[in-house]
Amino acid sequence: MDVGCITNNLPSIAHPPKHGTKEDKEDEPLVFDASLPRHEHNLPxxxxxxxxxxxxxNPPELVVPLVDLRGFLSGDPVAAMEASGLMSEACRKHGFFLVVNHGIDSRLISHAHRFMDDFFELPLSQKQRAQRKKGEHCGYASSFPGRFSSKLPWKETLSFQFSADKHSKNLVKDYLCEKMGHEFEQFGMVYQEYCEAMSNLSLVIMELLGMSLGVGRTCFREFFDNNNSIMRLNYYPPCQKPDLTLGTGPHCDPTSLTILHQDKVGGLQVYVDNEWHSITPNFNAFVVNIGDTFMALSNGRYKSCLHRAVVNNQKTRKSLAFFLCPRDDKVVTPPSELVDHVSPRIYPDFTWPMFLEFTQKHYRADMNTLDQFTNWVQRNKS
Incomplete structure (x- = not known):
């Protein structure tokens, strides 16, 4: 792709469109071409x-519990209590834990990482066939310059929707083939299968979270049974000035639950006790964290924690993020067991599409997203 001339003294990693006057170009968002920054020392x-x-x-490492699911999956009640206890301890403090012996085929995980290269190593013009449109959450995004004018993240993403509804069986595959062409059918099949595995794993985790909060195994599992979730492929190219920028800025996930698989490069950091901590990659484990929607569902008992991703100057970092979300018509309201005179309601009832619209159109996700959304809902009601 011809990147054209560079104006405004910007280096070639970020460039305006090729046509129009200088004034027009200054008003246009930058285009981040991730194939070019590997040797660029001047950051816009x-x-x-x-x-x-x-x-x-060199942030300190965050000590997070390693939750072994083997016993729970085999029906061992003692192992189930132990696993739910570890989750409870982590979720009351910071909302992060690892799961191992999760039953997900290691070959599927490896394929999901490998197939990312098939997309992100394409020329920018081809990736833009799946370009994410303004106000939408699915598609290809290159550093989000169309949404934000400062504090841009050093990354590319490809996001797509997943539905556990049996009538939407091939939603992921069909979407990717529609955007990228039928030569991406195998690519789509890999991520369709990966999303189905993540959906099943998230329901297992929801059983344990239900046990840990004393509302029973089925409460949250049934709530998320026909989930309408989001899958995101994150691709962080090397940056020659990693001390100046971030791959993903500090934020709390607005979704319910995030199941993340990191490659071996590392870069995830969590803010706990007024300090940033790293979570060391473990290819045999998934990193799980509570999101804002589940914090509301638990009536604030479980925490959605601030986290970010850093980049490095040597290697591309890849991660797979599955964001569990309830079906669109589900009302997010805590079970009655979690509301009493000691713990009154903190957040208003809402649906996931309401919250998603807020984060896409009205507010950039950060550590105050849920509080700001609560205020927004109350203002609109009044």
């Missing part, structure tokens, strides 16, 4: 984060 100011948010060197 839009990618440079404020000093108080820049990555720290």
């Amino acid at each position: 100011k839009q990618f440079i984060w404020p000093d108080e948010e820049k990555p720290c060197l």
Whole structure:
């Protein structure tokens, strides 16, 4: 792809469209071509984060519980109690834990990582066939310059919707083939299968979370049974100034539950006890964290924690993120067992599409997203 001439003294990693006057170009969002920045030492100011948010060197490692699912999956009640207890402890403190012996085929995980290269190593013009449109959450996004004018993340993503409804059996595959062509059919089949595996795993985790909160195994599993979730492929190219930018800025996930698989490069950091901590990659484990929607569902008992991703100057980092979300018509309201005079209602009733619209059109996700959304809902009601 011809990147054209560069204006505004911007380096070639971020460039405006090729046509129009200088004034027109200054009003246009930048285009981030991730194939070019590997050797670029000058970062556009839009990618440079404020000093108080820049990555720290050698953060301490976060000690997160390793939850072994083998016993629970085999029906061992003692193992189930132990697993739910570990989750409860983590979720009351920071909302992060690892799961191992989860039953997901290791070959499927490897394929899901390998097939990312088939997409992200394409020329920019071909990836843009799946371009994410303004106000939407699915499609290809290259650093989100169309949404934000500062603090841009150093990454590319490909997001698509998954439905556990039996009438939407091939939603992922059909979407990817529609956007990228039928030569991406195998690509689509891999992520269709991966999403189905993540959906099943999330329901297992929801059983244990239900046990840990004293509302029973079926409460949350049934709530998310026909989930309407989001899958995201994250691709963080090397950056020659990793101390100035971030792959993903500090935020809490607005979704219910995130199941993340990191490659071996690492870069996930979590903010706990007023300090950033790293979570070391473990290819045999999934990193699980509570999102804002489940924090509301638990009436604030379980925490949605601030986290971010950093980049490095040597290697591309890849991660697979499955964001569990309830079906569109489900009302997010805590079970009656979690509401009493000691723990009154904290958040209003809402549906996931309401919250998603808020984060896409009205508010950039950060540590205050759920509180800001609560205020927004109350203002609209009044």
